[in-house]
Amino acid sequence: MYRYDSYDEAFVRARVAQFRDQVRRRLAGELTEEEFRPHRLMNGLYLQLHAYMLRVAIPYGTLSSRQLRRLAEVADRWDRGYGHFTTRQNIQFNWPRLEDVPDILEALAEVGLHGIQTSGNCIRNITTDAYAGVAADEVADPRPFCELLRQWSSLHPEFSFLPRKFKIAVSASPHDRAAIRAHDIGLRLYRDDAGELAFEVLAGGGLGRTPMIAKTVREHLPARQLLPYVEAILRVYNRFGRRDHKFKSRIKILVHEIGLDAFRAAVEEEYARSLDPEDVELAALELERIEELFAPPPYEELPARDPLHERRLAEEPAFARFARTNLRPHRVPGYAIVDVSLKPVGGIPGDVTSDQMRRLADLADRFSFGELRTTHTQNLALPHVRLRDVHSLWELLEEAGLGTPNIGLVTDIVCCPGLDYCALATARSIPIARALARRFAELDAQERIGPLSIRMSGCINACGQHHIGHIGILGLEKRGEESYQITLGGRPDERTAIGRILGPGFSASEVVDAVEAVLRFYLEGRNGPQETFADFVERVGVETFREVVYAPVRAR
Amino acid sequence: MPLFAHGRWVEDPWRHLADDEPLGDVASVTVSLNRLLGPEGPAVLAHPGRLGVRLATEDRVESLEPFLCRLGLIVVVFANFADGRGFSTARILRRRLAWRGELRAAGRIFVDQYSFLRRCGFDSFEVPDERVASWHPDNVAIPLAYRTDSEGGVASIWRLRHNRCREPRP
Numbered sequence: 001m002y003r004y005d006s007y008d009e010a011f012v013r014a015r016v017a018q019f020r021d022q023v024r025r026r027l028a029g030e031l032t033e034e035e036f037r038p039h040r041l042m043n044g045l046y047l048q049l050h051a052y053m054l055r056v057a058i059p060y061g062t063l064s065s066r067q068l069r070r071l072a073e074v075a076d077r078w079d080r081g082y083g084h085f086t087t088r089q090n091i092q093f094n095w096p097r098l099e100d101v102p103d104i105l106e107a108l109a110e111v112g113l114h115g116i117q118t119s120g121n122c123i124r125n126i127t128t129d130a131y132a133g134v135a136a137d138e139v140a141d142p143r144p145f146c147e148l149l150r151q152w153s154s155l156h157p158e159f160s161f162l163p164r165k166f167k168i169a170v171s172a173s174p175h176d177r178a179a180i181r182a183h184d185i186g187l188r189l190y191r192d193d194a195g196e197l198a199f200e201v202l203a204g205g206g207l208g209r210t211p212m213i214a215k216t217v218r219e220h221l222p223a224r225q226l227l228p229y230v231e232a233i234l235r236v237y238n239r240f241g242r243r244d245h246k247f248k249s250r251i252k253i254l255v256h257e258i259g260l261d262a263f264r265a266a267v268e269e270e271y272a273r274s275l276d277p278e279d280v281e282l283a284a285l286e287l288e289r290i291e292e293l294f295a296p297p298p299y300e301e302l303p304a305r306d307p308l309h310e311r312r313l314a315e316e317p318a319f320a321r322f323a324r325t326n327l328r329p330h331r332v333p334g335y336a337i338v339d340v341s342l343k344p345v346g347g348i349p350g351d352v353t354s355d356q357m358r359r360l361a362d363l364a365d366r367f368s369f370g371e372l373r374t375t376h377t378q379n380l381a382l383p384h385v386r387l388r389d390v391h392s393l394w395e396l397l398e399e400a401g402l403g404t405p406n407i408g409l410v411t412d413i414v415c416c417p418g419l420d421y422c423a424l425a426t427a428r429s430i431p432i433a434r435a436l437a438r439r440f441a442e443l444d445a446q447e448r449i450g451p452l453s454i455r456m457s458g459c460i461n462a463c464g465q466h467h468i469g470h471i472g473i474l475g476l477e478k479r480g481e482e483s484y485q486i487t488l489g490g491r492p493d494e495r496t497a498i499g500r501i502l503g504p505g506f507s508a509s510e511v512v513d514a515v516e517a518v519l520r521f522y523l524e525g526r527n528g529p530q531e532t533f534a535d536f537v538e539r540v541g542v543e544t545f546r547e548v549v550y551a552p553v554r555a556r
Numbered sequence: 557m558p559l560f561a562h563g564r565w566v567e568d569p570w571r572h573l574a575d576d577e578p579l580g581d582v583a584s585v586t587v588s589l590n591r592l593l594g595p596e597g598p599a600v601l602a603h604p605g606r607l608g609v610r611l612a613t614e615d616r617v618e619s620l621e622p623f624l625c626r627l628g629l630i631v632v633v634f635a636n637f638a639d640g641r642g643f644s645t646a647r648i649l650r651r652r653l654a655w656r657g658e659l660r661a662a663g664r665i666f667v668d669q670y671s672f673l674r675r676c677g678f679d680s681f682e683v684p685d686e687r688v689a690s691w692h693p694d695n696v697a698i699p700l701a702y703r704t705d706s707e708g709g710v711a712s713i714w715r716l717r718h719n720r721c722r723e724p725r726p
């Protein structure tokens with residue numbers, strides 16, 4: 001994985017020193033909160049309902065055991081002993097004190113972590129497939145491109161005061177696990193007919209108040225031209241994106257208002273006119289350097305199947321269940337990707353204690369070349385586990401309360417912090433997620449329901465990505481009461497779709513019953529277990545759910 | 557307006573004319589883009605002294621292209637702290653249009669933006685009176701940047717790493 005050299009270190013340290021001075025000026029009263037705000041935001045520091053919140057970037061979701069141990073130390077020393085993983089592969093600390101933040105950032109800088117551009121109207125942390133570099137179905141590791149984008153966008157002189165925040169996601173597999181179509185720019189890496197790496201470039205996706213699916217701006221972009229092309233898109237957006245209204249200032253509105261053709265023409269012209277061969281050459285050299293750092297770990301040569309592993313699968317049903325739900329195919333024979341669920345029944349989705357972080361770091365050292373991943377569904381993964389080690393790993397995960405076998409199932413709920421923490425929230429989301437998890441806790445029933453992504457947001461900003469959940473739940477406020485709107489038909493995958501609203505919202509006490517009614521209707525009506533929930537909704541339509549849900553729920 | 561250029565406070569030799577102010581015979585004047593492009597344009601261009609232009613935040617810099625060789629100064633006005641359009645204006649001028657003359661930032665600029673402004677190619681700064689006391693760019697500057705566009709005393713890490721370090725662009 002990527003390792004900082006002395007330049008990266010100097011860069012981040014200079015940034016910490018700069019922020020330390022800004023905090024000092026704030027505490028001394030030289031800066032008002034209004035003046036301080038843009039500085040703290042550009043370092044990932046929010047002011048929430050009860051306290052500051054610090055968001056730390058995990059670039060493209062790749063994390064070393066050493067970094068995770070440092071995050072555990074931060075949680076213990078300066079926070080309340082836990083952290084929260086987000087839908088953008090980052091981690092948040094909910095209780096830091098302002099005067100401690102420079103020290104926290106310095107401690108993070110020592111292990112190559114920072115909070116730069118995790119908020120504010122700038123280019124945010126680049127996200128990608130959590131299984132990048134190891135997925136059996138990918139064409140190439142997308143992370144070197146992500147790292148190149150990270151460096152290029154860090155303190156970008158031209159794009160640090162954009163109309164609004166800007167999110168870029170990269171996928172390198174036919175199966176999109178990074179939801180690239182829900183991003184301001186989505187990049188799909190593929191091999192073209194000549195066998196060369198190329199990108200399909202999409203733009204104008206986004207959730208929030210006006211959800212839109214990204215559209216293809218360029219079908220085929222030679223991979224080495226990535227930066228100038230992305231820069232052209234950003235320049236067009238920076239110049240012509242709306243700045244008159246917060247809700248209209250994302251790039252999706254610009255693309256929508258001027259139309260895809262006009263947008264594409266503007267980008268292509270900007271790209272053609274500003275292309276500088278020296279920039280392209282230097283970026284190509286840098287990409288080569290980065291690629292070397294992403295060289296695969298020293299895998300053993302192993303047979304594709306492991307007899308011991310298979311015997312245990314046959315003999316231990318609980319282990320077999322874990323393997324069915326939490327194991328993913330690895331591109332190297334004899335290895336697997338092991339997902340670690342942060343969604344135990346009764347827990348807060350995405351929360352991890354410092355003890356668990358340290359345990360996970362130890363397990364990563366022992367079983368996964370010291371490497372972990374954060375996923376955009378708020379889970380973690382150990383990306384390089386020998387098949388023969390999966391059983392021992394599973395036992396140790398169980399011991400640490402981290403062995404929940406529910407990846408991709410009904411209780412693997414994506415959920416934003418909502419009204420328990422977030423200053424913008426209109427409703428609670430965590431208690432609803434917990435109630436849902438309790439209702440569907442039974443493992444056989446979860447497997448019977450099959451692949452299902454429930455996603456929930458505590459307000460229209462949609463951090464919980466409810467629009468693209470198979471079942472989306474949006475918490476609103478109606479006449480002083482929390483009201484939960486359900487959407488069906490969303491998809492988070494390569495066929496990304498925005499869910500449609502089922503009907504009037506439900507109260508906090510009704511919403512779990514409503515989800516249960518939806519699922520009961522599916523189980524009774526599906527064409528066998530091969531028909532997933534998403535396919536079923538597509539076949540029967542959202543309308544057919546109305547009667548079966550509202551009458552019984554409201555009758556109770 | 558106090559003017560900061562090349563690391564120190566200097567006198568502003570330019571007169572910045574309001575649209576209804578006559579050109580007169582002042583040696584160095586700036587006019588708005590509208591005035592340059594309007595009916596008075598030919599007279600402005602034929603003015604005997606040095607000529608500069610003030611661009612409002614929303615002005616399209618491309619419309620200056622036919623006049624660049626006539627200009628001695630381009631001022632880009634920032635409407636407010638959060639409006640970053642002026643950064644793109646500067647970048648287009650410096651790189652695409654290869655403007656080598658003085659490029660000045662004015663309006664609602666903050667000292668904490670200094671590195672960004674320099675890296676986009678600004679070389680002088682009209683600092684609002686109330687910000688003069690806190691204008692200490694050396695305290696807030698970050699001496700390194702990744703990208704290759706680095707100007708203004710900020711070293712490019714990519715150039716350093718790949719042995720392409722050369723004098724920053726003028």
Ligand code: SF4
Pocket residue numbers: 416417418419422423424425426457458459460461462463464
């Ligand atoms: S969706 Fe709303 S409530 Fe949830 S984290 Fe985002 S802003 Fe806060």
